[in-house]
Amino acid sequence: MQKKPEETLPAARKAAVCGKPIAHSLSPFIHTAGYQAAGLDGWSYTSIECAESELPDLVAGLGPEWAGLSLTMPLKEAALKLAASASPLAIAVGCANTLVRQADGTWHADNTDVPGMVHVLRDAGLGLSRGRHAVKEAPPRITVLGGGGTARAALAAAAELGAEAVNVVTRRAEAREELGPVAVALGLNLVGVSWPEAAGAFDADAVISTVPKGAADDLAGRVTWKPGSVYFDALYDPWPTPLAASALQHAVTVVSGLDLLLAQALGQFEQFTGLPEAPQDAMRRALEDAVKSRV
Numbered sequence: 093m094q095k096k097p098e099e100t101l102p103a104a105r106k107a108a109v110c111g112k113p114i115a116h117s118l119s120p121f122i123h124t125a126g127y128q129a130a131g132l133d134g135w136s137y138t139s140i141e142c143a144e145s146e147l148p149d150l151v152a153g154l155g156p157e158w159a160g161l162s163l164t165m166p167l168k169e170a171a172l173k174l175a176a177s178a179s180p181l182a183i184a185v186g187c188a189n190t191l192v193r194q195a196d197g198t199w200h201a202d203n204t205d206v207p208g209m210v211h212v213l214r215d216a217g218l219g220l221s222r223g224r225h226a227v228k229e230a231p232p233r234i235t236v237l238g239g240g241g242t243a244r245a246a247l248a249a250a251a252e253l254g255a256e257a258v259n260v261v262t263r264r265a266e267a268r269e270e271l272g273p274v275a276v277a278l279g280l281n282l283v284g285v286s287w288p289e290a291a292g293a294f295d296a297d298a299v300i301s302t303v304p305k306g307a308a309d310d311l312a313g314r315v316t317w318k319p320g321s322v323y324f325d326a327l328y329d330p331w332p333t334p335l336a337a338s339a340l341q342h343a344v345t346v347v348s349g350l351d352l353l354l355a356q357a358l359g360q361f362e363q364f365t366g367l368p369e370a371p372q373d374a375m376r377r378a379l380e381d382a383v384k385s386r387v
Contacts, residue, residue: 102132102159102365102366102367103134104132104133104134104135104136104157105135105157105158105159105364105365106135106136106137106138106157106158106159107123107135107136107137107138107158107159107160107161107162107364108137108138108139108140108161108162109137109138109139109140109161109162109163109164110139110140110141110142110147110150110161110162110163110164110167111141111142111163111164111165111166111167112141112142112143112144112165112166112167113141114139114140114141114142114164115139115141116329117139117164118350118353118379118382118383119137119139119162119353119357120137120138120139121378121379121381121382122353122354122357122375122378122379122382123137123162123357123360123361123364123375124136124137124378125371125374125375125377125378126357126361126370126371126374126375126378127365128374129371129374129375130365130367130370130371132365135159135365142167143166144166144167144170147167147170147171147174148170148174151174151191151199154193156193156197158193159192159193159364159365160190160191160192160193160360160363160364161190161191162189162190162357162360163188163189163190163191164189165240165241168187168188168189168203168241169186169187169241171187171188171189171190171191171201172186172187172188172201174199175188175191175198175199175200175201176194176198176199176200177194177198177199177200177201178200178201178202179200179201179202179203181202181203181206181248182201182202182203184248184274184277184278185203185206185241185244185245185247185248185274185277185278186244186273186274187203187241187244187245188201188202188203189202189203189204189205189241189245189356189360190202190203190204190359190360190363192363192364202359202363203245203248204356204357204358204359204360204363205241205242205245205352205356206245206248206249206252207252207355207356207359208352208354208355208356208357208358208359209245209246209249209300209324209352209355209356210249210252210253211355212324212347212351212352212355213249213253213298213322213324213347214253215347215351216322216324216345216347217322217345218232218253218297218298218322229254231254231255231256231257232250232253232254232255232296232297232298233255233257233259233295233296233297233298234246234250234253234255234258234259234296234297234298234299234300235258235259235260235261235285235293235294235296235298235299235300236250236258236259236260236261236299236300236302237261237262237290237299237300237301237302237303237308238261238262238267238301238302238303238307239260239262239264239267239268239270239271240267240302242302242326243260243271243300243302244271244274246258246300246302247260247271247274247275247278247280247282248274248278249300250280250298250300251278251279251280255280256280256281257280257281257282257283258275258280258281258282258283259283259285259293259296260282260283260284260285261285261286261287261289261290261293262284262285262286262287263287263307265284265286268282268284290308290311290315291311291314291315291316294311294315294316294317294318295316295318296318296321297318297321297322298321298322298323298324299321299322299323299324300324300326301323301324301325301326301327301333301335302326304327305327305329305330305333308333308334308335309333309334309335311334311335312334312335312337312338313338315335315338317338317339317342317344318344319342319343319344320344321344321345322344322345322346322347323335323336323339323344323345323346323347324346324347324348324351324352325346325347325348325349326349326352327348327349328348328349328350328353328383329386331348331350332346332348336348350379350383353379354372354375354376354379357370357375358370358372358375361375
């Protein structure tokens with residue numbers, strides 16, 4: 093992104109990603125590269141180890157030089173609760189991955205995971221045709237593995253992509269029940285599936301896995317993939333996961349947590365800085381370089 097002569101860039105500010113654990117985060121590489129490419133001299137982006145119980149005090153202690161925070165697990169629900177205002181999307185899904193400092197010093201919560209997930213899934217070929225001359229298509233059939241904060245974002249992405257019903261597969265029935273109000277707010281019909289029946293839920297246009305590392309490995313040898321479908325795995329380390337490897341072997345389009353990490357960071361960058369467009373190419377290259385350096 094080249095600075096136009098008439099542009100006035102925002103004053104130097106601070107931002108960070110918070111979570112626990114956080115040392116593994118690649119977000120500082122992405123955002124720092126964005127600041128450099130946009131000519132935001134003096135801007136910094138760091139990582140802060142923070143447990144859920146510590147977040148209110150951390151946020152309360154941040155000075156006016158702080159532009160925003162990126163939130164990862166286990167802070168997404170807590171971030172929404174402590175914000176003075178929130179986007180309708182964050183309210184609907186019940187969690188936020190973004191806190192943005194407002195002019196009056198209060199914090200506004202948003203969820204950039206949802207538009208990020210929509211972006212990567214559309215790029216992978218999923219979603220209803222749009223526009224006056226679009227060919228009418230059946231609503232996409234989507235299965236979500238997991239019941240946490242990322243699963244909530246997946247439900248919202250499914251709604252945006254035109255789904256009317258979503259299969260939700262969890263180990264605990266209580267986790268599915270907790271997602272019920274989210275589905276209602278989004279206008280979705282939630283179809284609960286128990287974990288022993290998970291393999292039968294892969295006959296979908298897209299399968300979105302939001303479960304922790306290793307949790308779904310046992311499914312890799314049991315599922316039957318739908319030809320032409322999309323598999324999105326929120327994980328990226330180690331990669332490929334057993335399920336992702338299985339999908340690739342069956343010519344299924346696969347996207348990873350790295351794709352989402354970049355997509356959601358673009359929205360955060362724009363909200364933190366107030367600039368209209370994040371330098372996507374520079375931020376992508378920084379992410380790719382950071383991944384290679386860890387191999």
